[in-house]
Amino acid sequence: MSQLASSALSLPTGKTRMRRRGVGNRGKWPVIVLFLPPALLLFTLFVILPMGEAAWYSFFNWNGYGLPDQWVGWKNYELIFRQSAFRNALVNNGLIIVVSICIQIPLALWLATMVTKHIKGALVFRLIFFLPYVLADVAAGMIWRFVYDGEFGLVANVARFFGQAPPFWLADKDVAFYAVLAVIVWKYFGFHMMLFIAGLQAIDKSVLEAADIDGATGWQKFTRVTLPLLGSTVRLSVFFAVVGSLQLFDMIMPLTGGGPSNSTQTLVTFLYSFGVMRMQVGFGSAVGVVLFIICVTLAFSYKRVFMKND
């Protein structure tokens, strides 16, 4: 998404000017006045204003009824950072990003290199790997809730087969989030694989042939030619992992709902459990603002540092 934003931030103007010369100014205003306002109105009303209001409400103690009149200054923000559940959420969001980078993306790349080869059934494998991505997070979470179920689930069946007592991973606060991480990888590796497939197909075959002629081994070709040429795809993939981590909510709810003892909270489930569920509009808005600042900071700095050439 960031490279989308970047392409728009640097709007090329020369081409449009040329175009206008051919067209003239005729009838320009009716189209502007009729075509822009509907989108503009909806966007302002439901995206921009709520974000601004979140910043405003975050300084009040307010339950959402009547007008916000109990000004509390920065107290909501202080409360956030004092909550251990919020720290859990931050750590968990970080863990998701780490797992994405260290496990999910290498896995996706590894699979992408295989399914882009000329082997029978490559297309079928691509489809299968992409399938979890198409399913709703809620459905995926529910399916894995069954997989992990300590009484009827797959894990329990396997444990019993080996004569072990079935584990209740999702109820164990030391293990639960790792179980969630596994589901995240299961759900999203196919999407990253597709990104890499697109990246691999964009690589000029003649470069690899040249490497062949120079006597490079398969591994050398991969590390010296393919990987450097995939740089922008890797950065894009990491970016999506970060964005996805910051939005993660739907999958957590059916799996654990943020429990046990807040060990599987993410930023958005934290906002939901502590802001929405308790109708603490001020506190919830403050969480929203923190999340907003994290999103914008990450998007901008990541773009500036890693994606400036893409």
Added chain:
Amino acid sequence: MTDTATPIDAAIAPSSGRSLGTKTRTYFYAALLIVAAVVLVPLITTALGGFKTLGDLRGNAFGLPQTWMVSNYTDILLSQRYWLQMGNSLLIAGLTVFLVLTLAAMAAFVFAHVRFFGSDHLLNYFLIGLMFPAATAILPLFIRIRDLGLLDTYWGVVLPQVAFGLGMSILLFRNYFRGMPSELFDAAFVDGAGYFRFFWHITLPLSRPIIATVGIITFVGSWNSYILPLIMLNSESKYPWPLGIMVYRGEFSTDWQLILAFITLTIAPTVIVFFAAQKHIIAGLTAGAVK
């Protein structure tokens, strides 16, 4: 990959994968099959689990059902709630897609073809929406929808969904519109067509691929969305299926065989449509990312 291709080989078979040895091939298939199993086993056991009895599920989660409890499925298919939820989801997604396509295409057309003071800033304004998820502003959004009297209506879900979909959609449309040859534009204007006729008779008919892409992204997003309906809807009769599945699970908390049947039936449309239109769906969902 283990066999080093000779230059002559490379000249004959330029695509690097043609000369895979048997060893490599076996390794590839073994790896791919293992990963495919990890993906498919939870899905298949879910579908099969819906046919079992609870006792069967407890001892035999992986195998075929001892007795096929088809009634688990038929009871749901004959119930009103399943169809109601599917209908709700379809209605919400349909309205969202229609509005996103209309509003985004119109706005993008202006950004692509009409040059006016401040148009760059206005476009950047829409792109702010790409930077944060709807969840950040969910509470003020709830209050806005409540004050507009739209709580517990389909519009209360549709309008915010459309608003948050606009940024990406406008960008995709605009880039596509700008990629069209400008001769088209010049020719149309020489022939005396105004902006509106150009939009309707030339731009839109040529934009089917991008309409499909934006439509698919929006539809999948809306069909699967959970947090907005969760916050905006109160009555179960309006719930789309992701909410319905959670309610169902709450009701039949340990009757996993019924829950599994319900999950299977709710994801069945997605899976069927995915395999029927996989090319378009994969292209659509990754195009939004890559472009």
